[in-house]
Amino acid sequence: xxxxxxxxxxxxxxxxxxxxxxxxxxxxxxxxxxxxxxxxxxxxxxxxxxxxxxxxxxxxxxxxxxxxxxxxxxxxxxxxxxxxxxxxxxxxxxxxxxxxxxxxxxxxxxxxxxxxxxxxxxxxxxxxxxxxxxxxxxxxxxxxxxxxxxxxxxxxxxxxxxxxxxxxxxxxxxxxxxxxxxxxxxxxxxxxxxxxxxxxxxxxxxxxxxxxxxxxxxxxxxxxxxxxxxxxxxxxxxxxxxxxxxxxxxxxxxxxxxxxxxxxxxxxxxxxxxxxxxxxxxxxxxxxxxxxxxxxxxxxxxxxxxxxxxxxxxxxxxxxxxxxxxxxxxxxxxxxxxxxxxxxxxxxxxxxxxxxxxxxxxxxxxxxxxxxxxxxxxxxxxxxxxxxxxxxxxxxxxxxxxxxxxxxxxxxxxxxxxxxxxxxxxxxxxxxxxxxxxxxxxxxxxxxxxxxxxxxxxxx
Numbered sequence: 001x002x003x004x005x006x007x008x009x010x011x012x013x014x015x016x017x018x019x020x021x022x023x024x025x026x027x028x029x030x031x032x033x034x035x036x037x038x039x040x041x042x043x044x045x046x047x048x049x050x051x052x053x054x055x056x057x058x059x060x061x062x063x064x065x066x067x068x069x070x071x072x073x074x075x076x077x078x079x080x081x082x083x084x085x086x087x088x089x090x091x092x093x094x095x096x097x098x099x100x101x102x103x104x105x106x107x108x109x110x111x112x113x114x115x116x117x118x119x120x121x122x123x124x125x126x127x128x129x130x131x132x133x134x135x136x137x138x139x140x141x142x143x144x145x146x147x148x149x150x151x152x153x154x155x156x157x158x159x160x161x162x163x164x165x166x167x168x169x170x171x172x173x174x175x176x177x178x179x180x181x182x183x184x185x186x187x188x189x190x191x192x193x194x195x196x197x198x199x200x201x202x203x204x205x206x207x208x209x210x211x212x213x214x215x216x217x218x219x220x221x222x223x224x225x226x227x228x229x230x231x232x233x234x235x236x237x238x239x240x241x242x243x244x245x246x247x248x249x250x251x252x253x254x255x256x257x258x259x260x261x262x263x264x265x266x267x268x269x270x271x272x273x274x275x276x277x278x279x280x281x282x283x284x285x286x287x288x289x290x291x292x293x294x295x296x297x298x299x300x301x302x303x304x305x306x307x308x309x310x311x312x313x314x315x316x317x318x319x320x321x322x323x324x325x326x327x328x329x330x331x332x333x334x335x336x337x338x339x340x341x342x343x344x345x346x347x348x349x350x351x352x353x354x355x356x357x358x359x360x361x362x363x364x365x366x367x368x369x370x371x372x373x374x375x376x377x378x379x380x381x382x383x384x385x386x387x388x389x390x391x392x393x394x395x396x397x398x399x400x401x402x403x404x405x406x407x408x409x410x411x412x413x414x415x416x417x418x419x420x421x422x423x424x425x426x427x428x429x430x431x432x433x434x435x436x437x438x439x440x441x442x443x444x445x446x447x448x449x450x451x452x453x454x455x456x457x458x459x460x
Contacts, residue, residue: 002023002024002025002026002431003023003024003390003431004021004022004023004024004032004040004043004044005021005022005043005044005045005046005050005428006019006020006021006022006039006040006043006044006045006046007019007020007021007022007045007046007049007050007394008045008046008049008407009048009049009050009406009407009410010022010035010049010050010051010384011049011050011051011052011363011366011367011384011407011411012033012035012383012384012385013367013371013382013383013384013385015357015358015363015367016363016407016408017035017036018035018036019035019036019037019038019039020033020034020035020037020050020384021033021034021037021039021040021043022050022384022390022392024390024430024431025431027430028389028390028429028430028431028432029380029387029388029389029390029431030384030385030386030387030388030389030390031386032386033384033385033386046394046425046426047394047395047396047397047398047425047426048394048395048396048397048398048399048402048410048425049394049395049397049407049410049411050384050392050393050394050395051366051392051393051395051411052366052367052370052382052383052384052391052392052393053114053115053116053117053370053381053391053392053393053427053428053429054114054115054116054322054332054366054369054370054373054393055115055116055117055118055119055153055321055370055373055374055376055377055379055381056110056115056117056118056119056322056323056324056332056373057119057235057271057273057292057294057321057322057323057372057373057376057377058119058121058235058271058273058294058296058323058324058325059106059118059119059120059121059323059324059325059327060120060121060122060123060325060326060327061099061102061103061106061107061120061122061143061146061327062090062091062094062098062099062102062103062124063087063090063325063326063327064102064105064106064109064327064330064450065090065098065102065450065453065454065457066086066087066090066454066457067326067327067328068328069086069458070083070086070087074086078304079241079303079304080240080241080303080304080305083303085174087326088172088174088175089174090457091124091174091177092128092174092177093128093457094124094177094457095128096133096138096139096142097142097453098453098456098457099124099139099142099143099146100142100143100145100146101446101449101450101452101453102450102453102454103120103142103143103146103147104145104146104149104150104442104446104449104450105446105447105449105450106146106327106330106450107146107147107150107152108150108440108442108443108446108447109330110152110324110330111150111151111152111427111429111434111435111440112421112424112427112435112438112439112440112443113330113331113332113333113334113420113421113424114331114332114333114393114420114421114424114427115152115324115330115332116152116153116381116391116392116393116427116428116429117152117153117154117155117373117377117379117381117391117429118147118152118153118154118155119155119157119204119233119235119271119323119376119377120143120147120154120155120156120157121157121159121206121235121273122139122140122143122156122157122158122159122206123158123159123161123178123206123208124139124177124178125139125140125158125159125177125178125179125180125188126176126177126178126179127177128177129176130176130177130179132184136184136187136188136191137188137191137192137195140156140158140188140192141192141195143156144156144192144195144196144199144201147199147201148199149442150434150440150442150446151429151430151432151434152429152434153200153201153377153379153381153389153391153429153430154196154199154201154202155201155202155203155204155233155376155377155378155379156192156196156201156202156203156204157204157205157206157233157235158185158188158189158192158205158206159178159206159207159208160180160182160185160205160206160207160208160212160213160217160221161175161178161179161180161208161212161213162179162180162181162182162212162213162214162217163211163212163213163214164211164212165211165247166210166211166247166248166250166251166252167251168214178208182217182220182221182224185205185221185224186221186224186225186228189203189205189224189225189228190228193228193229200430202232202233202377202378202379203229203232204225204232204233204234204235204378205221205222205225205232205233205234205235206234206235206236207221207222207234207236208236208237209236209237209238209244210236210238210248210256210259210260211244211247211248215263218263218264219263219264222234222264222265231269231378232269232378233269233270233271233376233377233378234269234270234271235270235271235273235294235376236260236270236271236272236273237273237274238256238257238260238272238273238274238275239255239256239257239272239274239275239276239277239278239282240273240274240275240276240277240300240305241276241277241305241306242277242306244256244277245277255277255278255279255282257272257275257278257282257285257286258279258281258282258285260272261282261285261286261289266286266289266291267289267290267291268289268290268291268292268319268375269378270289270290270291270292271291271292271293271294271321271376272286272291272292272293272294273294273296273323273325274294274295274296274300274305274308275293275294275308276300276305276306276307276308277306278309280312283309283312283313283316283318284316286318287313287316287317287318287319288316288317290319291319292319292320292321292372292373292375292376293308293313293318293319293320293321293372294320294321294322294323294376295308295310295320295321295322295323295335295339296322296323296324296325296326296335297322297335297338297339297342298324298325298328298329298334298335298338299323299324299325299326299327299328299329300325301338301342302326302328303326307342307343307345307346308342309346310339310342310343310352310353311343311347311352314355319368319371319372319375320368320369320372321369321370321371321372321373321374321375321376322335322336322339322369322373323335331420331421333414333415333418333420333421334420335369336353336362336365336366336369336415337415337416337420339353339365340352340353340361340365353365355368360408360409360411360412361412361415361416362408362411362412362414362415362416363408363411363412365415366411366415367383370382370383371383374388389429389430389431390428390429390430390431391428391429391430392427392428393424393426393427393428394424394425394426394427394428395410395411395414395423395424395425396422396423396424396425396438397410399418399422399423401413401414401417401418401423402414402418402423421438422438424438425437425438
């Protein structure tokens with residue numbers, strides 16, 4: 001499956017380059033990035049600017065099936081916590097076949113929307129009654145199959161979930177499908193490792209949150225993971241809601257991020273998902289730890305979480321990436337757009353995401369999000385350079401929003417002025433084309449299976 005592609009314009013890690021020849025080997029690894037060269041005879045020419053594929057660093061695949069179904073007032077004042085109750089009811093009905101159908105469609109959607117890999121934060125482990133399946137890995141294997149069928153890169157993050165609140169509160173009825181002992185989680189990781197290795201997926205661990213994993217369990221799980229794979233990625237929900245911060249203070253006397261940094265070996269393997277509500281000291285210390293901030297702007301807006309202080313994080317050199325989380329929106333460019341717009345609303349300024357090197361907001365955000373997403377994924381998907389996987393997106397230069405513009409302005413139009421996914425022509429993962437003329441090969445069949453699964457889940 002080795003190949004080559006010529007791009008009139010390509011977004012390399014250092015910025016935009018002209019007349020770029022991309023080459024990759026049979027393993028789908030980029031081996032050749034030459035700029036300023038003449039097009040070799042017989043080499044395919046990209047239909048528009050080539051940009052690096054975006055890693056999606058946070059996904060709960062099954063939640064795609066009830067996106068849009070919670071947009072009605074069910075309480076005097078709805079919040080994340082009332083949304084969570086509805087999510088639990090939906091998760092209670094989910095079967096492995098539903099999971100695979102939903103994830104297959106979702107992953108095809110992601111590819112069509114510019115994501116080339118995904119970090120799957122998987123916490124629906126058991127049968128509806130809370131008992132383990134005969135094959136304890138059944139739900140996770142459904143996600144692995146969905147990724148393999150669609151061709152998206154995968155970092156699988158089985159979730160450790162034990163309590164319903166700080167101080168070891170017992171889990172609620174709606175959480176029974178999520179609960180695992182630490183020993184059970186480590187056995188699951190050992191079971192899943194060969195399956196992940198067989199398809200090039202990365203295996204990591206996700207302690208759900210500080211409210212769901214007591215300190216002793218967190219310590220023991222991290223020690224077990226270290227023995228299994230000392231470089232494995234670690235993701236955790238943290239400081240998403242102000243109530244979580246208040247509860248953590250009441251329990252420990254510390255804010256969540258401060259407590260985590262003091263009690264766990266947080267470093268570049270870690271992804272702090274959301275991390276929305278930090279004080280100045282936490283922003284500085286967390287950024288300097290090397291951890292990635294996992295920002296999910298469309299979900300954070302949908303759930304009313306609040307706005308991350310992007311300027312403070314970047315002032316300390318913090319790495320960051322984007323994810324689609326609950327999949328209220330599935331679009332890499334739209335996450336970047338809403339990240340920028342949220343900062344504009346918070347600061348009453350424009351072009352907040354630009355930096356000293358890249359004055360175009362879309363260029364700066366894309367390059368940073370790709371780097372941070374690759375770090376969080378624990379995979380070599382960090383952009384268009386030799387040694388990285390050949391994951392890239394070709395924009396459609398003939399799209400009405402892009403026509404007649406230079407490459408940097410085309411990317412800006414893609415993020416801020418198009419229907420976003422409509423301006424994507426092709427998507428390659430590991431050197432294999434997965435999306436052509438804006439469509440995944442499985443689009444129709446995967447969509448039909450998704451609709452059937454959702455209809456079945458909603459029958460009652």
